[in-house]
Amino acid sequence: MSFINYMAREINCKLVYYGPGLCGKTTNLQYIYERTNPEAKGKMISLATETERTLFFDFLPLSLGEIRGFKTRFHLYTVPGQVFYDASRKLILKGVDGVIFVADSQIERTEANLESIENLRTNLAEQGYSLDKLPFVVQYNKRDLPNVASMEELREMLNPTNVPDFEAVARTGVGVFDTLKAVAKLVLTELKKGG
Amino acid sequence: MINPQMVMYEEEFNQIQAVVDRLVRDANAKVVFIVDKNGQLIAASGDIDNVDTTSLASLTAGNIAATGGMAKLLKENEFATQFHEGEKANIHIQLVGNRVILVVIFDSRSSLGLVRLRVKKASEELNHIFESLLKKVQEPGADSPFAEITDEDIDNLFND
Structure with a gap:
């Protein structure tokens, strides 16, 4: 639910990184945090266990600049996988307002990916959302590892509706900003439609 | 439209800000702020330069969401009030009209009793304001200012 503040001339949107455990959702946020100008970002918060597994969520507020005199702010969240x-x-x-599904490209994580995307659909539906109507992009992470599934296979399994998708290596930043920009664009386009 | 939008206009913002400003004084509080249930900061007052209100807003919303989840499991509607006591700072969190969250941070210059009393009155006022705001947003003809943005505007945002 975007929040339009006429007084502060701000538009706030919420993006959620979803995906199976250890697929790299937090790594995406960490990379964005490291590579963003200090004035465009807030503090990154990670509610994690002692072994650095996400317990509740990670949170990163970002400013993307102005559009028609309104500051655009995106709140990035990850879920525990x-x-x-x-x-x-x-x-x-x-x-x-928008979802990024981060898939783990390794062949042995195929089932975990499928289970997670199914879980995303179910949890969205419980709240009256449909993944097919929401701004949604897919990121195939860990493309640098040797044992990855082919893009064709991954696409067929995880992106049958052909939403924007990206190959990524979140650890080194490959594809991280492309993914973020794509979903931010979709969210703003949705707002334009009067959403 | 998938999501109902939260919109804030100048008139209501000023009313809300007035309530929040007064609450800081009446409750002897350090900081008072209002967050929506999704973690967006709506208004803040008091010594806000020394606290990270954006982070606090998101954590408060997460806290309320988690508590709400527990309430559901216990077949309760909501736990509307929470209080966290620290050595120096205390936080009082109140759900207002099941819509927004009123947070009061205070120290030994105030007391839980006083904060509770003042929060109760402020909550009623805030509830009225948010109700009328909601009606306004739902009125037909309240066009989104974003209807006129072009694809180019959106692209420009990413040309860095």
């Missing part, structure tokens, strides 16, 4: 944190994932999806 581990299966048993489903209750937390549902909470973080509340009021979402």
